[in-house]
Amino acid sequence: MKSVFYSRFFILLPWVLIVIIMIDVDTKRSSVRNTAQFYLSRLGNAQRHERPALPVKNRTALPVIYAITPTYSRAVQKAELTRLSNTFRQVPQFHWIVVEDSSTRTELVSRFLARCGVPYTHLNIFTPRRFKRTGMPRATEQRNNALSWLRQHRSLKDAGVVFFADDDNTYSLELFEEMRSTRRVAVWPVGLVGGRRYERPLVEKGKVVGWYTGWRADRPFAIDMAGFAVNLHVILSNPRAQFKRRGAKPGMQESDFLKQITKVEDLEPKANNCTKVLVWHTRTEKVNLGNEPKHHQDTVHIEV
């Protein structure tokens, strides 16, 4: 009797252990899944070009952040895109819409995006030469092109937040956590802008009541392009809202756009009632290429 009991016990024990181990392993793996996710996403990226960023299985309920980045060819372009992608790579549920000011999608940007590890869409539209003058607003065509793409490729079924992310600004990861919950239009402070350490919306009882700014305080929305985000549904429900060329005045791009889709009293203040700077309007110096050789070139071609 006793020997039967022991033999059964020793036959069952290891099987029970196996089951326990398998359950344990599965639990632990799922906890590292999210952290590993962005590395895994790097592998499959080259194929992801122009495909929806929404995962096949709806593995998370987070709205996708669509960051619209106008860019143009210049010495520091790849450097700027490199450090930008180093930041964006860490933002979950992120889709980067890069719009080149160019008549074609350049090889440099195409190659860069294919390897950068951030889900993306690569667009291009050339700014007519007559608009490339000092005092003219910049990147109007590129931002509008990205808005058109969203209207064509996304529907009200998709949850998302749209943000205009210029390629030389500095973004903290916290900024994206803040903007993720944008219901209509969210606002927050921007550092190093308008000749001041920062500009910010002034908030009272959870409502925006004015602007702390050192420049053109008469603007209806005295805010930088990096200072707001818009829910994707607002972009889709206002199909004609866009950045204006006609009648646009310097520094009025943001106001001209925002007044088509919202009112000051409806703005949602983020970043602890607009008291934290989570994005900086940094500007990169133009590069001096005065010593670039005119005739005697290097023996190999090197992309910079």
Add this chain to the structure above:
Amino acid sequence: MKSVFYSRFFILLPWVLIVIIMIDVDTKRSSVRNTAQFYLSRLGNAQRHERPALPVKNRTALPVIYAITPTYSRAVQKAELTRLSNTFRQVPQFHWIVVEDSSTRTELVSRFLARCGVPYTHLNIFTPRRFKRTGMPRATEQRNNALSWLRQHRSLKDAGVVFFADDDNTYSLELFEEMRSTRRVAVWPVGLVGGRRYERPLVEKGKVVGWYTGWRADRPFAIDMAGFAVNLHVILSNPRAQFKRRGAKPGMQESDFLKQITKVEDLEPKANNCTKVLVWHTRTEKVNLGNEPKHHQDTVHIEV
């Protein structure tokens, strides 16, 4: 006889399975360890201040990259450190040595580092006013202070690579993979420097034989601070090697330092025989604070 064989088989089978599963699990875990590591490191960071970056269990054989970053108080400082930490956070086995040009460790940098998610050591040393002139080499004291710290807190038992990472440059993640294998002194191209698109060591048969540069080609090592890394053992075995004030000429800091520890023919070329630009000598514009209010301040204090 047959029944004895079967009973033994069925008793042994599950134990064999358990062993196989355990081996399998351990292999898979170690492969995600590196990717998960930097997220895990964020959690324990506030306590990690000035503690060795080497893990308690020697969980990986990768040498630690010690990045030495001199920094000083200015409008864009927090922005620069923010985007730098966004890059460094993704480098496994990384230890950031931040040295402030200041008589104290400032609150801004202390708070920033405690929250940045990168293992770090926070030092400070004030540059005497007489050295703060145009044409004088910069950050000499800060870099030397970091070298002293390494000599006091690391020994020949520790595997590491030392790199001088200024706070406004742009770094690709690939750069750190390249420098990780530095045996003595490794070199590679740097973008946007010396008045050219890039400077680089010229390589023949795996040896550095000259320099592609547009500026002072007579320098023994015509290379930017961002263009080389040194094995920790070389730093420790040359305890007197440091950056010089006395007799230092503009642009000669790198050469003065490198000739104390290596020869041109011993340099190890990285980045595909020095044909890929993986780091850029970007410069951030000084911020215009012309509209900063002199009397009428904001109602709250906001750190920028």
